[in-house]
Amino acid sequence: MPSLKDLKNRINSVKSTQKITKAMKMVAASKLRRAQEAAEAARPYAERMEAVLSGLGASVANQPGGSPLLVGNGSNDVHLVVVATSERGLCGGFNTSIVRAAQAKIDQLIADGKTVKILCVGKKGYAVLKGRYGKKIIDVVDLSEVKKLGFSDAQAISQRLLKMYEDGEFDVCSLFFAKFQSALVQIVTEQQLIPTPIPEVAEGEEEADLKGAIYEYEPGQEEILDTILPRNVGVQVYKALLENAASEQGARMTAMDNATRNAGDMIDRLTTVYNRSRQAAITTELVEIIAGAEAL
Amino acid sequence: MSQALHFELVSPERLLMDADVASVVVPGTDGDFQVLPNHAPVMSTIRTGIITVDMGGEVKELFVNGGFAEVNSKGLVILAEEAIAKEDMSKADIEQRIANAKEDIADAQTAERRLHAEQELAHYESMLSALN
Numbered sequence: 001m002p003s004l005k006d007l008k009n010r011i012n013s014v015k016s017t018q019k020i021t022k023a024m025k026m027v028a029a030s031k032l033r034r035a036q037e038a039a040e041a042a043r044p045y046a047e048r049m050e051a052v053l054s055g056l057g058a059s060v061a062n063q064p065g066g067s068p069l070l071v072g073n074g075s076n077d078v079h080l081v082v083v084a085t086s087e088r089g090l091c092g093g094f095n096t097s098i099v100r101a102a103q104a105k106i107d108q109l110i111a112d113g114k115t116v117k118i119l120c121v122g123k124k125g126y127a128v129l130k131g132r133y134g135k136k137i138i139d140v141v142d143l144s145e146v147k148k149l150g151f152s153d154a155q156a157i158s159q160r161l162l163k164m165y166e167d168g169e170f171d172v173c174s175l176f177f178a179k180f181q182s183a184l185v186q187i188v189t190e191q192q193l194i195p196t197p198i199p200e201v202a203e204g205e206e207e208a209d210l211k212g213a214i215y216e217y218e219p220g221q222e223e224i225l226d227t228i229l230p231r232n233v234g235v236q237v238y239k240a241l242l243e244n245a246a247s248e249q250g251a252r253m254t255a256m257d258n259a260t261r262n263a264g265d266m267i268d269r270l271t272t273v274y275n276r277s278r279q280a281a282i283t284t285e286l287v288e289i290i291a292g293a294e295a296l
Numbered sequence: 297m298s299q300a301l302h303f304e305l306v307s308p309e310r311l312l313m314d315a316d317v318a319s320v321v322v323p324g325t326d327g328d329f330q331v332l333p334n335h336a337p338v339m340s341t342i343r344t345g346i347i348t349v350d351m352g353g354e355v356k357e358l359f360v361n362g363g364f365a366e367v368n369s370k371g372l373v374i375l376a377e378e379a380i381a382k383e384d385m386s387k388a389d390i391e392q393r394i395a396n397a398k399e400d401i402a403d404a405q406t407a408e409r410r411l412h413a414e415q416e417l418a419h420y421e422s423m424l425s426a427l428n
Protein backbone atom coordinates (compact mmCIF):
# COMPACT_ATOMS: atom_id res chain seq x y z
CA MET A 1 0.00 0.00 0.00
CA PRO A 2 1.63 3.26 -1.06
CA SER A 3 1.67 6.03 1.48
CA LEU A 4 -0.51 9.09 1.13
CA LYS A 5 2.50 11.20 0.22
CA ASP A 6 3.50 8.78 -2.54
CA LEU A 7 0.01 8.94 -3.99
CA LYS A 8 -0.01 12.71 -3.84
CA ASN A 9 3.33 12.84 -5.70
CA ARG A 10 2.08 10.41 -8.27
CA ILE A 11 -1.03 12.47 -8.93
CA ASN A 12 1.02 15.62 -9.30
CA SER A 13 3.40 14.00 -11.74
CA VAL A 14 0.57 12.70 -13.90
CA LYS A 15 -0.99 16.15 -13.80
CA SER A 16 2.15 17.78 -15.11
CA THR A 17 2.44 15.14 -17.84
CA GLN A 18 -1.12 15.92 -18.81
CA LYS A 19 -0.28 19.61 -19.07
CA ILE A 20 2.55 18.81 -21.44
CA THR A 21 0.53 16.51 -23.67
CA LYS A 22 -2.26 19.04 -23.77
CA ALA A 23 0.14 21.77 -24.83
CA MET A 24 1.66 19.50 -27.47
CA LYS A 25 -1.76 18.73 -28.81
CA MET A 26 -2.56 22.38 -29.20
CA VAL A 27 0.77 23.13 -30.85
CA ALA A 28 0.23 20.21 -33.23
CA ALA A 29 -3.26 21.48 -34.06
CA SER A 30 -1.99 24.89 -35.07
CA LYS A 31 0.94 23.43 -36.98
CA LEU A 32 -1.42 21.05 -38.70
CA ARG A 33 -3.48 23.91 -40.00
CA ARG A 34 -0.40 25.55 -41.44
CA ALA A 35 0.90 22.30 -42.92
CA GLN A 36 -2.47 21.61 -44.46
CA GLU A 37 -2.59 25.04 -46.03
CA ALA A 38 0.87 24.54 -47.49
CA ALA A 39 -0.13 21.16 -48.89
CA GLU A 40 -3.24 22.62 -50.45
CA ALA A 41 -1.35 25.58 -51.90
CA ALA A 42 1.07 23.21 -53.61
CA ARG A 43 -1.67 21.14 -55.16
CA PRO A 44 -2.48 23.28 -58.24
CA TYR A 45 1.13 23.16 -59.43
CA ALA A 46 1.35 19.41 -59.09
CA GLU A 47 -1.99 18.98 -60.83
CA ARG A 48 -1.04 21.17 -63.78
CA MET A 49 2.27 19.39 -64.01
CA GLU A 50 0.52 16.06 -64.12
CA ALA A 51 -1.88 17.25 -66.80
CA VAL A 52 0.93 18.53 -68.98
CA LEU A 53 2.95 15.42 -68.42
CA SER A 54 0.16 13.05 -69.27
CA GLY A 55 -0.55 14.96 -72.46
CA LEU A 56 3.07 14.93 -73.48
CA GLY A 57 3.98 11.52 -72.19
CA ALA A 58 1.24 9.70 -74.01
CA SER A 59 2.54 10.84 -77.36
CA VAL A 60 6.16 10.09 -76.58
CA ALA A 61 5.93 7.01 -74.40
CA ASN A 62 5.62 4.49 -77.19
CA GLN A 63 8.47 5.85 -79.24
CA PRO A 64 11.83 4.19 -78.85
CA GLY A 65 14.69 6.22 -77.46
CA GLY A 66 12.56 8.17 -75.02
CA SER A 67 14.06 9.82 -72.00
CA PRO A 68 15.36 7.28 -69.44
CA LEU A 69 13.40 9.15 -66.80
CA LEU A 70 10.24 8.13 -68.60
CA VAL A 71 10.92 4.67 -69.97
CA GLY A 72 13.59 3.52 -67.51
CA ASN A 73 17.15 2.59 -68.27
CA GLY A 74 16.38 -0.91 -69.36
CA SER A 75 17.34 -2.78 -66.22
CA ASN A 76 15.49 -3.42 -63.01
CA ASP A 77 18.11 -4.64 -60.57
CA VAL A 78 18.99 -1.87 -58.19
CA HIS A 79 16.14 -0.32 -56.28
CA LEU A 80 16.39 2.84 -54.28
CA VAL A 81 13.80 3.18 -51.57
CA VAL A 82 13.30 6.66 -50.16
CA VAL A 83 11.63 6.55 -46.76
CA ALA A 84 10.22 9.87 -45.61
CA THR A 85 9.51 10.03 -41.89
CA SER A 86 9.43 12.75 -39.27
CA GLU A 87 12.24 14.37 -37.33
CA ARG A 88 10.50 14.12 -34.00
CA GLY A 89 8.81 11.36 -32.14
CA LEU A 90 5.66 11.38 -30.02
CA CYS A 91 3.36 11.18 -32.97
CA GLY A 92 1.64 7.87 -32.44
CA GLY A 93 2.00 5.22 -35.07
CA PHE A 94 3.05 7.65 -37.79
CA ASN A 95 6.67 6.63 -38.21
CA THR A 96 6.05 3.00 -37.39
CA SER A 97 3.48 2.53 -40.10
CA ILE A 98 5.63 4.16 -42.79
CA VAL A 99 8.65 2.12 -41.78
CA ARG A 100 6.60 -1.06 -41.69
CA ALA A 101 5.34 -0.53 -45.23
CA ALA A 102 8.85 0.26 -46.42
CA GLN A 103 10.23 -2.83 -44.71
CA ALA A 104 7.67 -5.04 -46.37
CA LYS A 105 8.68 -3.65 -49.75
CA ILE A 106 12.40 -3.94 -49.02
CA ASP A 107 12.09 -7.52 -47.86
CA GLN A 108 10.05 -8.35 -50.93
CA LEU A 109 12.70 -6.83 -53.18
CA ILE A 110 15.49 -8.68 -51.41
CA ALA A 111 13.56 -11.92 -51.72
CA ASP A 112 13.30 -11.25 -55.45
CA GLY A 113 17.06 -10.99 -55.60
CA LYS A 114 17.26 -7.25 -56.20
CA THR A 115 19.85 -4.94 -54.75
CA VAL A 116 18.27 -2.45 -52.42
CA LYS A 117 19.56 0.94 -51.39
CA ILE A 118 17.80 3.08 -48.84
CA LEU A 119 17.71 6.83 -48.47
CA CYS A 120 16.13 8.09 -45.28
CA VAL A 121 14.50 11.48 -45.05
CA GLY A 122 14.00 12.30 -41.40
CA LYS A 123 15.93 10.69 -38.62
CA LYS A 124 13.10 8.78 -36.96
CA GLY A 125 12.86 6.31 -39.80
CA TYR A 126 16.62 5.99 -39.89
CA ALA A 127 16.73 5.09 -36.21
CA VAL A 128 14.51 2.08 -36.84
CA LEU A 129 15.86 1.01 -40.22
CA LYS A 130 19.55 1.14 -39.37
CA GLY A 131 19.21 -1.78 -36.98
CA ARG A 132 17.95 -4.00 -39.71
CA TYR A 133 19.46 -2.69 -42.93
CA GLY A 134 22.50 -0.81 -41.58
CA LYS A 135 24.73 -1.05 -44.62
CA LYS A 136 22.01 -0.61 -47.19
CA ILE A 137 21.24 2.88 -46.01
CA ILE A 138 23.23 5.23 -48.16
CA ASP A 139 22.39 8.44 -46.38
CA VAL A 140 20.01 10.36 -44.17
CA VAL A 141 18.59 13.72 -45.17
CA ASP A 142 18.24 15.78 -42.06
CA LEU A 143 15.41 18.29 -42.22
CA SER A 144 15.30 19.04 -38.51
CA GLU A 145 16.78 22.49 -39.05
CA VAL A 146 14.27 23.39 -41.73
CA LYS A 147 11.59 25.53 -40.16
CA LYS A 148 9.30 25.93 -43.11
CA LEU A 149 9.54 23.36 -45.82
CA GLY A 150 10.27 25.12 -49.08
CA PHE A 151 10.47 23.89 -52.62
CA SER A 152 14.25 24.26 -52.50
CA ASP A 153 14.49 21.57 -49.81
CA ALA A 154 12.64 19.11 -51.97
CA GLN A 155 14.64 20.16 -54.97
CA ALA A 156 17.90 19.42 -53.18
CA ILE A 157 16.69 15.87 -52.60
CA SER A 158 15.42 15.41 -56.13
CA GLN A 159 18.62 16.78 -57.65
CA ARG A 160 20.53 14.27 -55.67
CA LEU A 161 18.27 11.45 -56.87
CA LEU A 162 18.65 12.57 -60.47
CA LYS A 163 22.41 12.76 -60.14
CA MET A 164 22.51 9.24 -58.75
CA TYR A 165 20.25 8.03 -61.52
CA GLU A 166 22.46 9.58 -64.17
CA ASP A 167 25.48 7.95 -62.59
CA GLY A 168 23.69 4.64 -62.80
CA GLU A 169 23.56 4.06 -59.05
CA PHE A 170 20.01 2.73 -59.19
CA ASP A 171 17.41 1.69 -61.76
CA VAL A 172 14.12 2.26 -60.02
CA CYS A 173 13.29 4.67 -57.25
CA SER A 174 10.21 4.61 -55.07
CA LEU A 175 9.17 6.87 -52.26
CA PHE A 176 7.31 6.04 -49.06
CA PHE A 177 5.34 8.68 -47.26
CA ALA A 178 2.02 9.12 -45.49
CA LYS A 179 -0.73 10.79 -47.41
CA PHE A 180 -2.82 13.11 -45.33
CA GLN A 181 -6.50 12.38 -45.27
CA SER A 182 -7.64 13.74 -41.94
CA ALA A 183 -6.22 14.24 -38.47
CA LEU A 184 -7.31 10.69 -37.71
CA VAL A 185 -6.43 8.95 -40.94
CA GLN A 186 -3.09 8.97 -42.73
CA ILE A 187 -2.51 6.58 -45.57
CA VAL A 188 0.95 5.20 -46.11
CA THR A 189 1.62 5.50 -49.81
CA GLU A 190 4.25 4.10 -52.09
CA GLN A 191 5.01 6.18 -55.12
CA GLN A 192 7.32 5.36 -57.95
CA LEU A 193 9.47 8.39 -58.74
CA ILE A 194 11.89 7.12 -61.36
CA PRO A 195 11.07 6.12 -64.04
CA THR A 196 8.11 8.46 -63.93
CA PRO A 197 4.82 6.70 -64.45
CA ILE A 198 2.60 8.55 -66.88
CA PRO A 199 -0.54 9.67 -65.09
CA GLU A 200 -3.73 8.56 -66.76
CA VAL A 201 -5.74 11.32 -68.36
CA ALA A 202 -9.30 11.61 -67.23
CA GLU A 203 -11.53 11.21 -70.24
CA GLY A 204 -13.41 14.48 -70.03
CA GLU A 205 -10.20 16.37 -69.56
CA GLU A 206 -8.63 14.93 -72.62
CA GLU A 207 -11.36 16.17 -74.87
CA ALA A 208 -11.30 19.64 -73.43
CA ASP A 209 -7.54 19.78 -73.68
CA LEU A 210 -6.96 18.58 -77.17
CA LYS A 211 -10.12 19.39 -79.08
CA GLY A 212 -8.40 18.24 -82.20
CA ALA A 213 -5.80 20.96 -81.91
CA ILE A 214 -2.15 20.13 -82.31
CA TYR A 215 0.31 21.56 -79.89
CA GLU A 216 3.21 23.53 -81.13
CA TYR A 217 6.32 22.88 -79.13
CA GLU A 218 9.00 25.37 -78.42
CA PRO A 219 11.88 24.47 -78.60
CA GLY A 220 10.88 20.85 -79.31
CA GLN A 221 8.80 18.16 -77.79
CA GLU A 222 11.75 16.22 -76.50
CA GLU A 223 13.58 19.23 -75.11
CA ILE A 224 10.46 20.20 -73.21
CA LEU A 225 10.04 16.72 -71.88
CA ASP A 226 13.67 16.76 -70.82
CA THR A 227 13.11 19.84 -68.71
CA ILE A 228 9.76 18.79 -67.35
CA LEU A 229 10.69 15.31 -66.19
CA PRO A 230 13.44 16.27 -63.74
CA ARG A 231 11.27 19.08 -62.48
CA ASN A 232 8.41 16.69 -62.00
CA VAL A 233 10.55 14.55 -59.69
CA GLY A 234 11.17 17.64 -57.57
CA VAL A 235 7.48 18.47 -57.50
CA GLN A 236 6.53 14.95 -56.51
CA VAL A 237 9.08 14.94 -53.69
CA TYR A 238 7.86 18.33 -52.53
CA LYS A 239 4.27 17.19 -52.57
CA ALA A 240 5.13 14.05 -50.64
CA LEU A 241 7.09 15.97 -48.03
CA LEU A 242 4.24 18.41 -47.52
CA GLU A 243 1.72 15.60 -47.21
CA ASN A 244 4.05 13.93 -44.76
CA ALA A 245 4.39 17.08 -42.68
CA ALA A 246 0.62 17.45 -42.46
CA SER A 247 0.21 13.77 -41.62
CA GLU A 248 2.83 13.99 -38.91
CA GLN A 249 1.05 16.86 -37.20
CA GLY A 250 -2.28 15.12 -37.57
CA ALA A 251 -0.92 11.92 -36.06
CA ARG A 252 0.69 13.86 -33.25
CA MET A 253 -2.50 15.73 -32.50
CA THR A 254 -4.47 12.49 -32.25
CA ALA A 255 -1.80 10.78 -30.18
CA MET A 256 -1.54 13.69 -27.77
CA ASP A 257 -5.30 13.92 -27.48
CA ASN A 258 -5.36 10.28 -26.44
CA ALA A 259 -2.51 10.79 -24.04
CA THR A 260 -4.28 13.72 -22.41
CA ARG A 261 -7.44 11.69 -22.01
CA ASN A 262 -5.55 8.75 -20.54
CA ALA A 263 -3.80 11.02 -18.10
CA GLY A 264 -7.19 12.39 -17.05
CA ASP A 265 -8.50 8.86 -16.40
CA MET A 266 -5.39 8.02 -14.46
CA ILE A 267 -5.74 11.13 -12.30
CA ASP A 268 -9.36 10.20 -11.51
CA ARG A 269 -8.35 6.68 -10.50
CA LEU A 270 -5.45 7.82 -8.39
CA THR A 271 -7.58 10.46 -6.69
CA THR A 272 -10.15 7.79 -5.73
CA VAL A 273 -7.41 5.63 -4.27
CA TYR A 274 -5.95 8.63 -2.49
CA ASN A 275 -9.29 9.60 -0.92
CA ARG A 276 -9.98 6.06 0.14
CA SER A 277 -6.67 5.61 1.85
CA ARG A 278 -7.02 9.02 3.51
CA GLN A 279 -10.38 7.98 4.92
CA ALA A 280 -8.99 4.62 6.02
CA ALA A 281 -6.17 6.42 7.81
CA ILE A 282 -8.62 8.72 9.63
CA THR A 283 -10.81 5.76 10.63
CA THR A 284 -7.79 3.87 11.96
CA GLU A 285 -6.72 6.89 13.94
CA LEU A 286 -10.21 7.36 15.43
CA VAL A 287 -10.47 3.69 16.36
CA GLU A 288 -7.12 3.94 18.08
CA ILE A 289 -8.16 7.02 20.07
CA ILE A 290 -11.49 5.51 21.12
CA ALA A 291 -9.88 2.21 22.06
CA GLY A 292 -7.27 4.13 24.08
CA ALA A 293 -9.96 6.14 25.91
CA GLU A 294 -11.98 3.04 26.70
CA ALA A 295 -8.97 1.27 28.14
CA LEU A 296 -8.49 4.01 30.74
CA MET B 297 -14.36 41.67 -72.02
CA SER B 298 -16.00 39.33 -74.42
CA GLN B 299 -12.63 38.02 -75.48
CA ALA B 300 -10.55 37.21 -72.47
CA LEU B 301 -7.58 35.00 -71.93
CA HIS B 302 -7.76 32.85 -68.89
CA PHE B 303 -4.36 33.11 -67.25
CA GLU B 304 -2.97 31.09 -64.38
CA LEU B 305 0.42 31.52 -62.81
CA VAL B 306 1.43 28.72 -60.49
CA SER B 307 4.56 28.23 -58.43
CA PRO B 308 5.25 25.04 -56.50
CA GLU B 309 4.39 26.84 -53.30
CA ARG B 310 1.09 28.38 -54.36
CA LEU B 311 -1.28 29.59 -57.04
CA LEU B 312 -0.17 33.16 -57.65
CA MET B 313 -2.63 34.37 -60.21
CA ASP B 314 -5.87 33.13 -61.65
CA ALA B 315 -7.58 35.76 -63.74
CA ASP B 316 -9.03 36.69 -67.11
CA VAL B 317 -6.65 39.03 -68.85
CA ALA B 318 -6.23 40.75 -72.23
CA SER B 319 -2.77 39.47 -73.07
CA VAL B 320 0.43 38.09 -71.59
CA VAL B 321 4.00 38.45 -72.81
CA VAL B 322 5.99 35.33 -71.98
CA PRO B 323 9.79 35.10 -72.03
CA GLY B 324 10.17 31.83 -73.91
CA THR B 325 13.49 30.05 -74.22
CA ASP B 326 13.52 30.76 -77.95
CA GLY B 327 12.37 34.34 -77.53
CA ASP B 328 9.53 36.34 -76.07
CA PHE B 329 6.06 35.74 -77.35
CA GLN B 330 2.74 37.33 -76.68
CA VAL B 331 -0.35 35.30 -75.95
CA LEU B 332 -3.72 36.76 -76.89
CA PRO B 333 -7.15 35.17 -76.50
CA ASN B 334 -7.73 32.19 -78.79
CA HIS B 335 -4.04 31.57 -79.22
CA ALA B 336 -3.09 28.30 -80.90
CA PRO B 337 -1.98 25.58 -78.46
CA VAL B 338 1.69 25.99 -77.64
CA MET B 339 3.95 24.53 -75.08
CA SER B 340 7.20 26.26 -74.35
CA THR B 341 9.87 26.35 -71.74
CA ILE B 342 10.58 29.77 -70.32
CA ARG B 343 13.79 31.44 -69.32
CA THR B 344 14.37 33.69 -66.35
CA GLY B 345 12.76 37.00 -67.10
CA ILE B 346 9.75 39.22 -66.77
CA ILE B 347 6.26 38.27 -67.81
CA THR B 348 4.03 41.19 -68.64
CA VAL B 349 0.34 40.76 -67.98
CA ASP B 350 -2.10 43.19 -69.56
CA MET B 351 -5.20 43.12 -67.43
CA GLY B 352 -7.30 45.27 -69.74
CA GLY B 353 -5.56 48.58 -69.21
CA GLU B 354 -3.67 47.82 -66.07
CA VAL B 355 -0.28 46.23 -66.71
CA LYS B 356 1.34 43.95 -64.21
CA GLU B 357 4.89 42.70 -64.39
CA LEU B 358 6.17 39.63 -62.65
CA PHE B 359 9.60 38.13 -62.42
CA VAL B 360 9.75 34.40 -63.13
CA ASN B 361 12.64 32.06 -62.73
CA GLY B 362 12.48 29.10 -65.09
CA GLY B 363 9.52 26.90 -65.76
CA PHE B 364 7.23 26.41 -68.71
CA ALA B 365 4.11 27.79 -70.29
CA GLU B 366 1.21 25.93 -71.82
CA VAL B 367 -1.46 27.44 -73.99
CA ASN B 368 -4.52 25.32 -74.60
CA SER B 369 -8.14 25.90 -75.40
CA LYS B 370 -8.80 26.84 -71.78
CA GLY B 371 -6.16 29.53 -71.63
CA LEU B 372 -2.59 30.04 -70.59
CA VAL B 373 -0.95 28.25 -67.70
CA ILE B 374 2.53 29.19 -66.55
CA LEU B 375 4.29 26.84 -64.19
CA ALA B 376 7.15 28.84 -62.74
CA GLU B 377 9.80 27.61 -60.38
CA GLU B 378 9.63 30.97 -58.70
CA ALA B 379 7.58 34.08 -59.30
CA ILE B 380 7.70 37.49 -57.66
CA ALA B 381 5.77 40.64 -58.51
CA LYS B 382 8.15 43.17 -59.97
CA GLU B 383 7.12 45.92 -57.62
CA ASP B 384 8.13 43.70 -54.70
CA MET B 385 11.71 43.67 -55.86
CA SER B 386 13.94 46.70 -55.64
CA LYS B 387 17.20 46.99 -57.48
CA ALA B 388 19.04 48.22 -54.42
CA ASP B 389 17.79 45.28 -52.41
CA ILE B 390 19.00 42.77 -54.95
CA GLU B 391 22.35 44.51 -55.26
CA GLN B 392 22.66 44.29 -51.50
CA ARG B 393 21.90 40.57 -51.65
CA ILE B 394 24.47 40.07 -54.39
CA ALA B 395 27.06 41.78 -52.21
CA ASN B 396 26.06 39.54 -49.30
CA ALA B 397 26.29 36.42 -51.41
CA LYS B 398 29.75 37.44 -52.62
CA GLU B 399 30.83 37.93 -49.04
CA ASP B 400 29.44 34.52 -48.18
CA ILE B 401 31.47 32.93 -50.94
CA ALA B 402 34.59 34.61 -49.60
CA ASP B 403 33.87 33.50 -46.02
CA ALA B 404 32.57 30.03 -46.78
CA GLN B 405 34.20 27.40 -44.60
CA THR B 406 32.89 24.30 -46.28
CA ALA B 407 32.52 23.42 -49.94
CA GLU B 408 28.84 22.86 -49.42
CA ARG B 409 28.25 26.31 -48.02
CA ARG B 410 30.25 27.87 -50.81
CA LEU B 411 28.21 26.04 -53.41
CA HIS B 412 25.04 27.26 -51.76
CA ALA B 413 26.27 30.87 -51.76
CA GLU B 414 27.34 30.60 -55.37
CA GLN B 415 23.92 29.35 -56.38
CA GLU B 416 22.36 32.22 -54.53
CA LEU B 417 24.62 34.68 -56.28
CA ALA B 418 23.75 33.30 -59.70
CA HIS B 419 20.09 33.49 -58.75
CA TYR B 420 20.22 37.14 -57.72
CA GLU B 421 22.32 38.09 -60.71
CA SER B 422 19.74 36.62 -63.05
CA MET B 423 17.11 38.62 -61.17
CA LEU B 424 19.10 41.79 -61.63
CA SER B 425 19.67 41.24 -65.31
CA ALA B 426 15.96 40.62 -65.75
CA LEU B 427 15.18 43.91 -64.05
CA ASN B 428 17.49 45.94 -66.25
